[in-house]
Amino acid sequence: MSTFLLDGEWQLTSPQHPHIAIPCALPGDIHSALITHNTLPNPYLGCNEKDVQWVSESEWVLTRTFDYDPRWADMHALDLCLAFVDTMATITLNDQVVLQCDNMFRRYRTDVLPFVQAGENRITITLARNDVEAAKRADKLPFPVPWAVGNNQIPHMNTLRKTQCHAGWDWGICLLVSGVYDSLSLEPIQHTRLLQTRTTQIWLDDGSCQLTVTTDYEQVVASDTPATLTVSFDDQTHQIDVPATRTGTHQVQHTFTITDPKRWWPAGYGEQPLYPLTVSLNEQSITKQIGLRKLTLDTTVDDIGSAMTFMVNDCAITAKGANWIPLDALPARHTPERYRRLLEDAVAANMNMIRIWGGGMYEYDIFYELCDELGILIWQDLMFACALYPSTPDFLADVEKEVRDQVRRLADHPSLALWCGDNEVIGAINWYPESRANREKYVVNYDRLNRMLAQTVAQEDPTRSFWASSPCNGELDFGDAWHDDNCGDMHFWDVWHSGKSLDAYHSVKLASARNLATSHGLHCRR
Structure with a gap:
């Protein structure tokens, strides 16, 4: 039975603004x-930014109706997915609470059939x-955890799992948006629920590739009737009879051998062939595009420190690119x-790598697919930036679920090259009076969170x-990597902050952040 989409027109109201009732x-x-609906001016124009803050200082209610499908009576679950x-x-749903959400980066699924x-x-x-919620959470912390003062215009955003630059940044407006930014659906479940599919590649000496689908x-x-799980990769198909007599979560694997694989390459180094993969179970299916390639990060010790070189198909890649903030x-x-x-445009400018900056968001599927x-490699920050963060048990447990959700969603993309814990959070330990006064305490606080991130990523994507962190000199190095190009990555601000000429960029080994300001277009000067 097909999924029922809840996308489209909803009704928007606010308890604080009873005159507003719009689609x-x-x-x-x-x-x-x-x-x-002409209830709000363009926040980008003039001084409108300050005039629209009332929106984030209000509660909002989204409502719609849908009709019951009689076929749902034969189902054993009806999953709300968002x-x-x-x-x-x-x-x-029908005045009964079915889900509480408090993390923009989680992927939610809950059975609403009883409702x-x-x-x-x-x-x-x-x-x-x-x-309001950010302030409440900050008050409950066992000790102060400095937020991104100087960037955020609204305090304590570091207590919320939300895009940090929504509260403003040195390059962007403060627009504390809210809503639902991906598709909403109801998924009928009869006997089985297809959860996830993950692939791994082993390259053999003869040049062939073994692709294992888990x-x-x-x-x-x-059920007394076994289900059939079908796995198709390119022109190969394999069917597996899976027992249905035991309830609970189960795992099955199948390995395909590709004798003459077409390798995926970054832009400028070769082509980007993609192979279709489909896994089907009953009426549910997962479809992906798989790129076959080797990928490693070379951090070998050298004469001046250590390397920081991405290797694709045993070829050293010269990383050329930019940081990516929300669109x-x-x-x-x-x-x-x-x-x-x-x-x-990035490829046309000879870029082959983009770093998704940690103060933004894990991007939508379309970004990674493109x-x-x-052929654009992705340096993927986890969503922490320019502030310190809690390490309380509740915060760590929530972030662990977030990271598992995102790694499972993204790990099969051939473009994904690296997981990175954060943007400039190691450096931020030295920025704030509280952490400077008790650096050891805040280093331990940082390590609790960062170590959990590393362990979770390793479990989900070994x-x-x-x-x-970006920048960082390596594991368990909590020093200032901003100006050290001997090992690891650095954030090169000598041109931006220190007034050096553009020629200074040529001396950097791997700069994972640098700024270059451009003038506003004429259409902005109004």
Whole structure:
């Protein structure tokens, strides 16, 4: 039975603004809906940024109805699936709470079959104030955890798992948006639930490649009839009879041998062939595009320190690229067309690597799919930047789930080259009075979080390297890597902050961040 989409028009209201009752498209954000219906000015123009802050200082309610499908009566579960829920959200179905969300980077799935009813059903998403919740969480911390003062205009965003630059940055406006930015759906489950598929590659001396496909599924209810799991890779298909008599989560594997593989290469080094992979179980399926390639990070000790070289198919790659921040302050403007144009422009500018900056977001699927297609390697920061972060048990447990969700979603992309713990958080230990006064305490606090990130990534994706921070000189090095190009990566600010000439860029081994300001276009000067 097919998935039922909840995308489209919802009704938007606010308890603080009873005169507002307008349509809101989901996926989408509250600010964009208000702009579309002439309730809010363009926040980019003039001084409008300060005039639109009332939106984030209000609660918002999204509501829609849907009709019961009689075929659901034969199902054993009906999963509500959604992601990119920003951020503090309570979801009710027919006035019953079915889900509480508090992490924009989690991927949520919950069974709502007990709550649906014959006829019309009403689903509601209530979005609470993020600034109020951030302050509450900060008050409960056992000791002060400095937030990104100087970047964020709203305090304590480091206590929330939300895009950090939504609260403003030195290059961007403060627009504390909220909404749901990915597709929402109801997925009927009869006997089995297809959970995830992961691939690993082993390259043999004869040049062939063994691709192992590992699939996790859940047997929701026992059945005497075995299910058939079908795995198809390129022109090879294999079927596996999976027993259905035991409920719970199960795992199956199959290995394909590709005798003459076409290798995936970064832009400028070769082509980007992609092989189709489909895993099907009953009426559920997962489809991916797989690139066959070797990838390692060479950190071999050398005469001046150590290397920091990405190796693809045993070839050293000269990394050329840029940092990537969110495409727009308004999530509704993150369109596939804009992603394609910018990434194609990057390749046209001879780039072959993009670093997804830790103060933004794990990008949408379209971003990674385009990078696979175009040959752009991805340095993937985890979402921490320019602040210190809690290491309380609740915070660590929530972030661990987030990281597992994201690594499982992204690990099969051939473009993904590296996992990195954060942006400039090691350096931030030296920025704030509290951490400077008790550096050892805050280093331990940092290590608790960063070590958990490293362990979780290693469990979910042992095929790639984890780099503790950007910049960083290596594992368990908590020193200042900003100006050290002997090992690891560095953030090269000598031109931006110190006024050196552009020629200074040529002396850097691997700069994972540098700034170059451009003038505003004429259309902005209004």
